[in-house]
Amino acid sequence: QVQLVESGGGLVQPGGSLRLSCAASGLDDDYYSIGWFRQAPGKEREGVACIGFDDLQYYEESAKGRFTISRDNAKNTIYLRMNSLKIEDTGVYYCVAGKFIATVGWTGYPMDYRGEGTLVTVSS
Numbered sequence: 001q002v003q004l005v006e007s008g009g010g011l012v013q014p015g016g017s018l019r020l021s022c023a024a025s026g027l028d029d030d031y032y033s034i035g036w037f038r039q040a041p042g043k044e045r046e047g048v049a050c051i052g053f054d055d056l057q058y059y060e061e062s063a064k065g066r067f068t069i070s071r072d073n074a075k076n077t078i079y080l081r082m083n084s085l086k087i088e089d090t091g092v093y094y095c096v097a098g099k100f101i102a103t104v105g106w107t108g109y110p111m112d113y114r115g116e117g118t119l120v121t122v123s124s
Contacts, residue, residue, distance in 0.1 A: 002026035002113045004095050009118030012085055020080040020118060022095035027076075027113075032097045034078045035106060036069065038120075040091035048093070051078060052102035062089075085122045092117040 008020040022034060035050035049059045049069040057069055068081040078095060094117035100109035 002028075002097070004097060004113055004115035006093065006095055006115045006118040009093060009120045011121045011123065013124050014085060014087055014122055016085050016122070017081070017083045018085065018120060020082065020093055020120070022078040022080075022115060024076045024078065024095075024097060027097060031099060032112075033100050033102055033106070034071070035096045035098070035100075035102075035111070036080050036093055037096060037107070037114075038089075038091040038093045039117075040088075043091075047107035049080060050100070050102045050106050052100075054102075056102040058102040058104065058106060082120075085120075087122050090120060090122045092119050094118070 003025045005023045031053045033052040036048040037045045039045040047060050049063050051057050051069045066084045071078045094115045096111040097113040098111040100106050
């Protein structure tokens with residue numbers, strides 16, 4: 001049984017930082033890429049960043065220069081380090097696993113698995 005479990009969300013002031021984690025278990029091979037999506041209240045979900053099975057990374061425009069995605073294979077965990085947070089970064093962040101290439105258009109690929117999400121609130 002595949003599980004993706006996110007953690008690390010919370011309340012942070014504008015300009016602050018958070019590190020989200022996505023603990024993956026049960027994936028049956030090493031060729032899954034992992035991505036982060038977010039969904040703000042009343043808005044459609046949007047891609048944030050992804051990392052391929054080959055460690056290639058891709059960032060959406062909103063995340064470039066502020067967010068860093070990384071993975072620890074020994075812990076089967078993918079991280080999203082978020083710096084210089086803005087109010088518009090508020091939303092539920094969830095990770096997905098799929099067979100896609102970490103490049104432009106990755107959000108259009110079908111995702112095989114997703115987690116339940118963790119809430120990030122950026123507010124003063």
